Amino acid sequence: MEPLTWTGSLSGLNFIFIIVAGLLVLSVLASILVSLVPSSDARAVGADGSLATDKGAAGFINMLTGYLFYAFIAVVLAYLVGRVIMGTSAGIFGGMSRQFLPVWIALIVTFALSITYKRRLGLYGKLFDSTVGMIGFAIVMFWVFTGIMGGVMDLLITHDSLSQVSGMKNKLPGTPLSGAEDGDFGWFLLGGDNLARDVFSRLIKGSWVVVQIAPMATLFAFMVGITLGLPAGYYGGRLDTVLSFLANLILAFPVILLFYLLVTPEIVLTGIPNYMAVFLFIFPIIFVAILLNSRFYTQPSLRTPLLIVVLGVLGWLYLSLISSNGAIVDTGTYRIPGLPAVLDGFDIDGGILVVFVSVVFVNSPTVFRIVRGLALDIKTRDYVAAAQTRGEGPWYIMLWEILPNARGPLIVDFCLRIGYTTILLGTLGFFGLGLESESPDWGSTINAGRRLLSLYPHAAIAPALALLSLVLGLNLLADGLREESLRD
Amino acid sequence: MGIFILRRLGVMLLTALCLTFIVFWLTNLYPNLEKLAKTQGNFRMSDEAVSSYLGDRGYLQPMPVKFGQWLGVMPGWVTEKDDGKVFGRCFVEGTPEQERPTFCGIIQGDWGFSTVFKDDVGATVMTRLALTGKLMLCVLLLMVPSALIVGVLAGMREGSKLDRSLSTFSIATTATPEYVSGVIFIAVLASSKFGISPVLAEWGWIDSKTLFLGSATSAMADANFWNFFLPVLTISLYGMGYIARMTRASMAEVMTAQYIRTARLKGVKFSDIVLKHALRNALIAPFTVIMLQIPWLLNGVVIVETLFNYKGFGWLLVQAASNNDIELLLAVSVVSVVVVLVTQLISDIGYVYLNPRIRIS
Numbered sequence: 001m002e003p004l005t006w007t008g009s010l011s012g013l014n015f016i017f018i019i020v021a022g023l024l025v026l027s028v029l030a031s032i033l034v035s036l037v038p039s040s041d042a043r044a045v046g047a048d049g050s051l052a053t054d055k056g057a058a059g060f061i062n063m064l065t066g067y068l069f070y071a072f073i074a075v076v077l078a079y080l081v082g083r084v085i086m087g088t089s090a091g092i093f094g095g096m097s098r099q100f101l102p103v104w105i106a107l108i109v110t111f112a113l114s115i116t117y118k119r120r121l122g123l124y125g126k127l128f129d130s131t132v133g134m135i136g137f138a139i140v141m142f143w144v145f146t147g148i149m150g151g152v153m154d155l156l157i158t159h160d161s162l163s164q165v166s167g168m169k170n171k172l173p174g175t176p177l178s179g180a181e182d183g184d185f186g187w188f189l190l191g192g193d194n195l196a197r198d199v200f201s202r203l204i205k206g207s208w209v210v211v212q213i214a215p216m217a218t219l220f221a222f223m224v225g226i227t228l229g230l231p232a233g234y235y236g237g238r239l240d241t242v243l244s245f246l247a248n249l250i251l252a253f254p255v256i257l258l259f260y261l262l263v264t265p266e267i268v269l270t271g272i273p274n275y276m277a278v279f280l281f282i283f284p285i286i287f288v289a290i291l292l293n294s295r296f297y298t299q300p301s302l303r304t305p306l307l308i309v310v311l312g313v314l315g316w317l318y319l320s321l322i323s324s325n326g327a328i329v330d331t332g333t334y335r336i337p338g339l340p341a342v343l344d345g346f347d348i349d350g351g352i353l354v355v356f357v358s359v360v361f362v363n364s365p366t367v368f369r370i371v372r373g374l375a376l377d378i379k380t381r382d383y384v385a386a387a388q389t390r391g392e393g394p395w396y397i398m399l400w401e402i403l404p405n406a407r408g409p410l411i412v413d414f415c416l417r418i419g420y421t422t423i424l425l426g427t428l429g430f431f432g433l434g435l436e437s438e439s440p441d442w443g444s445t446i447n448a449g450r451r452l453l454s455l456y457p458h459a460a461i462a463p464a465l466a467l468l469s470l471v472l473g474l475n476l477l478a479d480g481l482r483e484e485s486l487r488d
Numbered sequence: 489m490g491i492f493i494l495r496r497l498g499v500m501l502l503t504a505l506c507l508t509f510i511v512f513w514l515t516n517l518y519p520n521l522e523k524l525a526k527t528q529g530n531f532r533m534s535d536e537a538v539s540s541y542l543g544d545r546g547y548l549q550p551m552p553v554k555f556g557q558w559l560g561v562m563p564g565w566v567t568e569k570d571d572g573k574v575f576g577r578c579f580v581e582g583t584p585e586q587e588r589p590t591f592c593g594i595i596q597g598d599w600g601f602s603t604v605f606k607d608d609v610g611a612t613v614m615t616r617l618a619l620t621g622k623l624m625l626c627v628l629l630l631m632v633p634s635a636l637i638v639g640v641l642a643g644m645r646e647g648s649k650l651d652r653s654l655s656t657f658s659i660a661t662t663a664t665p666e667y668v669s670g671v672i673f674i675a676v677l678a679s680s681k682f683g684i685s686p687v688l689a690e691w692g693w694i695d696s697k698t699l700f701l702g703s704a705t706s707a708m709a710d711a712n713f714w715n716f717f718l719p720v721l722t723i724s725l726y727g728m729g730y731i732a733r734m735t736r737a738s739m740a741e742v743m744t745a746q747y748i749r750t751a752r753l754k755g756v757k758f759s760d761i762v763l764k765h766a767l768r769n770a771l772i773a774p775f776t777v778i779m780l781q782i783p784w785l786l787n788g789v790v791i792v793e794t795l796f797n798y799k800g801f802g803w804l805l806v807q808a809a810s811n812n813d814i815e816l817l818l819a820v821s822v823v824s825v826v827v828v829l830v831t832q833l834i835s836d837i838g839y840v841y842l843n844p845r846i847r848i849s
Contacts, residue, residue, distance in 0.1 A: 032650045051820055062649075149610050245499075249506055252828045254783070257821055260809030261511065266519035362543045424664040430667045430791065431806070450795065457675035457682055464668040472663040479659060 001186050004174030008091025010381075012447050020071050021479065027065040034058045039191070061424060080104075088187065092174045095189045095280040096200065099156050103145045110141060123411070126484040130283065133480015139473025143207050143466075151208020157201035158185035161209050161440050168192035170456045189222050194452055202440040209441035210470065213352065214421040217359040220413060221421075223284040224360065230398040232368070233375025244372070248363035255362055262358045263433040271329040273354045277322050280360050287317025294396040300399050320344050355434035359424050370413055376408040382404075408485040414480050419474035442467045493837065500829045504822065512555050513815045521547050524812050528603055544569070546577055558600070558818065560593020579645045594822070600815030604807055609819045613804065617823065619708055620789055620800035623719065625712075627785060631724035632778055637733025639774065644762050648741040655736065661729035664792040670722040674795075678702035678718060704798040717761070719745045724789040727781050731774055738773040742766045772842045779835035783828040 007014055028466065034057055044052050079375035083090045087179065090097075097104075111134075119124035125132040150156040159165070159177075165188075167178035173191040180186050190199040233238040250258075289311060296303035316339075320329050324340025324347045330336075348356070378384065379402060387397045429433050430445020437444060442463035449460025514520075525538045530598040533541070542548050545784035546557070546565030556562030557577060566578030566588075575581040578592035592598040599609035628720075676683035678700045701715040708830075742748065743766055766773050789803035801820070808816040 023810075024829075028649070032653060052616060155730065235545050245503075249503055252507060252783075254786050254790075254821075254823055254824045254828075255512075256787055257809065257824065260806075261514045264520075264812075266512065266523055266812070267517065269519040270517050272514075272517075377681070419663065425666060425674055426667060427787075427791065432795070444668075446671060450667075450671060453671060453674050454679040454698075455681060457671075457679060460671045461675050464671045468664055468668050471665070472660060475659045475663045 001176035001180070003172075004088060004187055004189075005091045005094065006093060006174070008089055008094050010079065010090040010094065011083070013079060017075050017079070020068065020075050022066070024068040024072050027068055031058065031061045031065055034082065039140050056253060060201055071072070091186075092189055095187065099106060099158060099189070100146070102149050102155050105140060107138060107141055107143045111138070123481070123485060124380045126487070127477075130480040130483050133484065135444070136476025136478070136480055139469055140477055143470045143473070144211050144398055146204055147208040147211030147383055150204035156204050157198075158187075158189060159198040159201045160250050161197065161201045161205040162438060163194070163251050164196040164197065164314070165198075168198075169196040170194055170452065170459070172194075172456075173458050190462050191456075191458045193449060194456070195448075199445075199459055199462050202445060203442075203466055205440040206391060206445060206463060207466065209435070209439065209472075212424055213359070213425060214418050217356055218363065218418045218421050219221075220284065220356075220360045221363035221417070222368050222410070222414060224280060224364040226371050226403065227287045227290075228364075229368040229371030230375050231394075231403065232298075234373040234379055234394065234398050234402065240372070242354060243368070245370045250361070250365045251369075254322065255424070256431070257435055258362060259358060259428055259431070262355050262361070263428065264447060268350065268354055269331060271331045273357050274322065274329045276357045276361060277353060281318055281321055281358060285311065285318055288314060290398050292397050292400055294393060299373075312408070316343075319381075320346055321348060324348070324350070343476045351435050351439075355425065357429055358428075358434075359421055362424065363421060367368055368411070370409070371406070374409060375402055378402045378405055412482045415474050415478035415481060419471040421476075422467065422474070489840070492534070493833075496833055496836065503829060506823050507825050508553055508818060508822055511818055512558065512624065513551060515812060515817055516547070516551060516554060520814075524603065524814070527811065531661070543567075550800070556593075556828045558590050558593050560595035560598070563590045564592050570837075572823045581694075588802075599819045602808075602813050602816040604811045604813045604816065609816050611824060612816065613801075613819050615729075616799070616801045618806040619798070620793070620802065621724075623709065623789065623793075623798065623800060624785060626716065627723045627727075630720055631728050634724070634776060635728040635731035636735055636771070638728070640739050640762070640767065640770065641731040642732070643736035643739025643770070644743060644766070646743065651736070655733070658729040658732040658736070661725045662725060666722050666726050666788045667795060669725055670718070670792060670795045673700075673718050673722060674702045685808075700798070704796040708799060719792045719798060721790050722795075723785060726788055727785055731777050731781060734777040735774040739766065739770040742770040745769075775842060776835045776839050779831045781836065782831045786824055786827065811822065 003129075006012070022145075043279065046052055051249070071394045079093070080097060083094040084101055086094050086099040088095040098235070113127075114121065114125065115128050118128045125136060144372075146156060165177065165179070167186055168175065169186055169192055171192040173189065175188050175191060177184055177188060178187055186199065188198050190203065193199055228243055261267065267273065292310060293303065293305055296306065319339040320343075323344060324330075326338060326341045327335045328338035368369070375398070383399055383405075384397055387401050425441065426443035426446065429439070429441050429445070430447045432444065432447055435441055435444055445463040446460050449456075449463070453460055506662065521542050522538055526533055529537070529541055539548065539688050542624070544567045546567070549557075549565060553562060564575035566574065568574050571582055578587065578589045578598075579587070584845075589596075597610070599613070601607075602609050602612055605612050638654050638658065642651045645651060646788060658675045677685065678698050679685060680689075680697040685694070688694045688699060689697055696714070700718045702718070703826070704715055704719045707716040707719075749759060751765050756765070786802070789800065790805055792798070793800050793802035794806055801823070803821050804816070805824075807813070808820055
């Protein structure tokens with residue numbers, strides 16, 4: 001089989017694409033330059049006394065930019081449709097677009113449904129009023145769908161992400177598979193890495209690691225930060241001093257030093273990450289318990305069964321999470337028994353648990369500071385005074401009066417923080433900490449690829465661009481959310 | 489003001505003490521010590537050999553005692569072997585009895601001995617710190633002016649095309665961690681087979697094979713644009729976006745102030761409004777942000793020095809941490825914690841001086 005080129009038989013479109021993209025960039029630059037020169041609109045008074053304004057050169061260039069933008073979108077869509085239809089005959093991009101077909105369908109369905117019902121969907125629906133937010137959301141959802149479909153359902157990948165194929169070491173993108181049999185996908189779409197594995201499939205498998213860990217770790221960090229930050233801001237005083245000192249202590253640590261200290265095999269042996277997991281993962285349970293209790297404690301008949309069911313489920317999840325092989329901490333010298341293996345719902349891989357715990361640990365002080373600041377600001381509002389006058393308990397005020405009113409900044413920060421957590425995970429992988437070296441996550445892949453960077457850059461460039469696009473998407477999404485939440 | 493600074497210094501000292509104790513505790517856990525003994529002695533040591541090695545070198549004393557010895561507030565350990573050899577923390581074997589100091593810790597200026605580099609920790613850290621200082625200086629010289637220019641240009645007309653483009657640019661740079669941008673820069677600008685270097689070399693525009701050098705090792709002795717620009721650019725880009733966004737927000741706020749409107753109504757030229765009236769007040773907030781950004785640069789330094797093989801302070805941190813070189817690691821963490829705390833202090837004091845609305849009694 002022939003090696004694939006990047007665009008294959010769709011290369012006719014390349015010329016149009018370059019021209020449209022070039023003109024678009026030029027017109028954006030021109031409109032920026034024109035906007036620097038202040039110009040007054042030419043006004044003409046009509047015979048009937050009406051005023052007509054001429055938009056002038058700036059308006060004309062803006063109009064041109066708008067049309068060029070639509071033309072650009074049209075060319076990109078033409079590329080995409082052509083590639084999905086033609087598959088690998090449209091080159092490497094064609095092959096990739098065809099592989100991603102389930103993701104495209106899922107994205108189109110999500111957007112169609114969301115835009116149709118956007119007026120009924122609250123803040124989420126308002127996101128679809130802002131172009132920036134929509135672009136960000138599309139990129140993020142692209143990787144979420146890729147992670148779920150490729151990582152869990154094995155839909156998108158072309159080859160096994162761990163198997164090595166002889167003769168494919170460091171091969172360039174689009175190289176035909178050597179010794180391909182019937183039923184095998186015929187090419188390594190993004191080439192082979194230094195262990196002769198398919199870069200494209202590893203990229204997709206790696207997205208699952210990120211999509212799985214980053215939002216969950218951020219959520220846990222928020223639980224810790226909220227549960228400690230609200231009382232620190234609301235009560236103030238000595239509690240605030242002590243907690244703020246501890247938060248500043250962790251924040252003064254260089255992140256990488258902390259990772260090196262926490263995520264080494266020797267430290268894992270001592271069981272410290274397990275103790276930290278026991279401590280950090282209890283916060284969601286405390287949070288939910290206080291949340292429900294403070295709301296429903298006046299109706300014991302509802303509160304008691306509700307708490308029993310919710311805490312039972314959460315407690316089981318908690319114990320399953322922290323115990324593996326029937327023990328919470330199992331070092332060579334002693335062990336603390338946990339949930340018996342029969343009842344243990346799932347086991348988290350040791351490496352992933354350590355990474356998860358340290359990422360939560362690093363993120364929670366920042367969340368604590370944000371929540372504390374918001375609580376300090378909001379506790380002076382009239383509705384808080386009203387609730388105090390009504391005789392509501394302090395936890396009710398914190399969780400049901402202050403927290404809902406702080407949701408705007410917190411949601412925006414949540415998106416940004418997922419991006420930051422993704423960067424942290426990449427950093428861990430880049431230094432070869434935590435996850436095992438054959439793990440397909442993007443940081444480890446960049447680390448493996450960087451040694452041969454100037455000779456075979458494709459193995460490191462592909463995950464680098466993937467990580468860049470995901471974090472960029474999250475940042476754009478946060479920007480869109482901020483704009484829309486400021487509007488109301 | 490004096491009391492404020494004194495109180496802050498007290499808290500700083502307490503923080504530094506707590507943090508070094510945490511590092512001390514984590515590095516002195518038994519599995520770490522065992523690894524240290526095996527890398528220093530040999531890998532097939534028996535458990536007894538390991539514990540006698542560690543016991544002789546004072547590693548098995550209680551944690552607070554060891555920490556006190558490291559600080560220099562407790563007398564250093566002395567081991568007398570069965571065959572009459574005497575050695576201790578503060579002196580090597582064969583030192584006459586009257587020349588043996590009792591205390592040696594960081595208070596006495598003795599930072600210990602690095603087990604990886606076989607050298608004095610203080611000297612090692614100083615040489616590496618000087619190299620990183622050079623890198624940081626270049627980064628600050630590139631990052632701060634460009635971030636401020638981008639932020640001021642974006643913030644002077646909020647919502648304009650220029651603002652939109654520059655804001656997108658700042659978002660893109662904050663979304664690009666150093667290990668991503670570094671990898672992309674090396675592949676595009678510093679590879680002799682890919683990117684733009686082969687094209688430029690073919691056209692005869694550059695003399696060397698590549699536009700920039702992908703490794704900064706030669707920059708340690710002799711830094712020039714060719715071998716030093718890529719690492720500097722990589723660190724600067726990531727930090728730039730954040731400062732630019734803060735500058736933009738502060739500039740946009742100032743531009744809506746009453747006195748700016750008055751100046752416009754008086755007919756002052758727009759460039760004069762921006763440069764003479766708005767800029768001074770708009771730069772108060774970015775000052776704090778820049779100071780607080782310096783500790784974050786430290787992270788970037790570690791990544792970039794590893795990626796570009798520049799053997800500075802970040803590289804030292806990686807070496808010390810991955811080999812569990814306890815005393816070197818402690819010195820490295822003391823330095824980085826002091827950097828963090830001092831920049832925080834400077835940013836607070838500077839904010840008070842720059843902003844006349846804030847007074848601390």
